[in-house]
Amino acid sequence: MKKMLATAAAILFVFAACSNDGTGTVEEDATNEAVVNDNQNHANANNDETDEEEEVPEAVDDELQAILDHFEGDGFDVGEQAFKAYEMVGAVDGFGVDVNGEEIELYLYDEGSEELEELRSEGQFDMDGFPIPGEVNGNIALMSHEEHPDQSEILSTFHDF
Numbered sequence: 001m002k003k004m005l006a007t008a009a010a011i012l013f014v015f016a017a018c019s020n021d022g023t024g025t026v027e028e029d030a031t032n033e034a035v036v037n038d039n040q041n042h043a044n045a046n047n048d049e050t051d052e053e054e055e056v057p058e059a060v061d062d063e064l065q066a067i068l069d070h071f072e073g074d075g076f077d078v079g080e081q082a083f084k085a086y087e088m089v090g091a092v093d094g095f096g097v098d099v100n101g102e103e104i105e106l107y108l109y110d111e112g113s114e115e116l117e118e119l120r121s122e123g124q125f126d127m128d129g130f131p132i133p134g135e136v137n138g139n140i141a142l143m144s145h146e147e148h149p150d151q152s153e154i155l156s157t158f159h160d161f
Contacts, residue, residue, distance in 0.1 A: 090115030105143040
């Protein structure tokens with residue numbers, strides 16, 4: 001009987017030692033809380049970065065706003081603008097914009113920039129070996145219009161600007 005009680009006591013001791021009743025030492029609680037707070041801070045930082053990426057820019061440049069107004073004046077439905085990494089194509093400003101429900105991209109270049117001259121002379125921009133077709137009018141480039149259902153009207157309005 002003593003063996004049985006000793007065995008039962010040992011089993012209870014093992015279960016009690018292995019269970020987590022939410023109590024721990026101050027050091028353990030502080031460490032766990034620090035890890036939780038650190039994870040929350042990383043999550044909040046990631047949310048902040050996402051919010052920054054999702055900000056929709058306004059056409060702050062007068063030339064880009066003027067061409068949007070020109071499209072609207074020609075009867076196009078000009079919708080929301082979307083952020084584009086315009087620096088990747090060598091532009092100083094730019095964005096995607098819904099025109100008649102489909103997105104096109106407009107970019108503003110410094111006059112005489114290498115990328116603008118490449119677009120003018122070759123009708124495309126080479127981005128790390130990938131040709132990106134584009135149309136140029138002054139120092140503004142139109143891209144991602146090739147598959148638009150209103151491509152010919154868009155090109156006409158773009159070049160009439």
